[in-house]
Amino acid sequence: MGRLFGTDGARGIANTEISCELAANIGRGLAMILEERIGRRPRVLIGRDTRASGEMLDAAVAAGLCSAGADVVRLGVVPTPAVAWLTTDMGADAGVMLSASHNPAEYNGIKIFGPKGFKLTDEEEFEIEDIVLDHSIPYSVKWGAGVGRITEDTAAVERYIDHLAKAPVNSLKGLRVAVDCANGSASATAAKLFEKLGVECDLMHCEPDGMNINENCGSTHMGGLIEKVKQGGYDMGVAYDGDTDRCLAVDEKGNLLNGDKIMAMLALYLRERGILKSDMVVATVMSNLGFFKFAEANGLKTCSTKVGDRYVLERMLAEDYSIGGEQSGHVIFLDHMPTGDGQLTSLLVMDALRQSGKKMSELGEVMQEYPQVLVNLRADARMKAGWEVDEGVSQCIARHNKTLNGNGRILVRASGTEPLIRVMVEGQNQQEIADMAQNIADTIRDRLEIK
Secondary structure (H helix, E strand, C coil): CCCCCEECEEEEEECCCECHHHHHHHHHHHHHHHHHHHCCCCEEEEEECCCCCHHHHHHHHHHHHHHCCCEEEEEEECCHHHHHHHHHHCCCCEEEEECCCCCCCCEEEEEEECCCCCECCHHHHHHHHHHHHCCCCCCCCCCHHHCCCEEECCCCHHHHHHHHHCCCCCCCCCCEEEEECCCCHHHHCHHHHHHHCCCEEEEECCCCCCCCCCCCCHHHCCHHHHHHHHHHCCCEEEEECCCCCCEEEEECCCCEECHHHHHHHHHHHHHHCCCCHHHEEEEECCCCHHHHHHHHHCCCEEEEECCCHHHHHHHHHHHCCCEEECCCCCEEECCCCCCCCHHHHHHHHHHHHHHHCCCHHHHHHHCCCCCEEEEEEECCHHHHHHHHHCHHHHHHHHHHHHHHCCCCEEEEEECCCCCEEEEEEECCCHHHHHHHHHHHHHHHHHHHCCC
């Protein structure tokens, strides 16, 4: 697999790339670095989404942790942000979430959170990788009373739900909302959360069977939600991904509100409440040019990070900012949660809607988007590593940048979670930027793909 951890944990096809042996070894490596750091028996939470492979990998990670002397608490099916928050709330030394987020059911992944609910740093992940990949480092093996024990606490998620329910400051009673749970983790929490707040919600794709997670539903397939909102007279709609750490929205007319628009409207909402620290919003290089123009026009400050919510979080922590996120719908509110939380995002959007007295379509007009085209090119590790140093690719990108002449931009990057190179072009002419993006992708393929 090369490096085990990408921008969002270790991820791949379950039982092949993410094998039981690998999962157990990651568990062992985590237990070893925790014991060395804290000087006692570690305690680790494990949660999972609804994938068929989740129970299998749960057992494997738990076995690895216990074999190296860590105690395990199984949470069952929960959102990723629940694991992050409960790790701190329950005083655990780490939390492990088994999920491949928005990917199809055959994928799975291993995300690890530290005791404060934040994802491990690159350096901490390197420590685990060194243990797992460098066979000269012996695994810690316990026996007798040293072997870790496993308990279950499937009721812990109720405290997480109660914590989320405290976020809105306005009453949400009577709001009519369509909610797409992606047949994922939100299937275990959304109904209880919205019932607690008096939201009249109709749940979609809330019957997971192990293989239907993200299947033509959720935040990566918005068509079904859009049609339901348009036909059902809802105030708005929200869609989560498989592990519920991201959220996209739909206004009452069925118009899509992506992460950029959500961050824009919530930045104004937080400022009106007097809790937007430094008037700053942390975005990524993938955010639309329209977002940055919105911020400038409204007296807000912005900064950009590499793609990946971990990099957004690092910047927020370093500078003590309130809000940051990605166009894909990962939005982080550090005053409430240590990681992106789709359900929290949706609650704050609803709160902003109630506070404004407007319709969601009016709030969605907060920014105007530049046309943007994204081409995903299938790529192996060699292509991912080689496109940046290939002279022909560089010349192609430079030529198109010259054509844009400052009225757009080009961003090419290798995905940290999928076997893809992403080519994004923004500009004023839709057909022109579509042709540019395809030409750049074709050039990368022609020059680097093995014939």
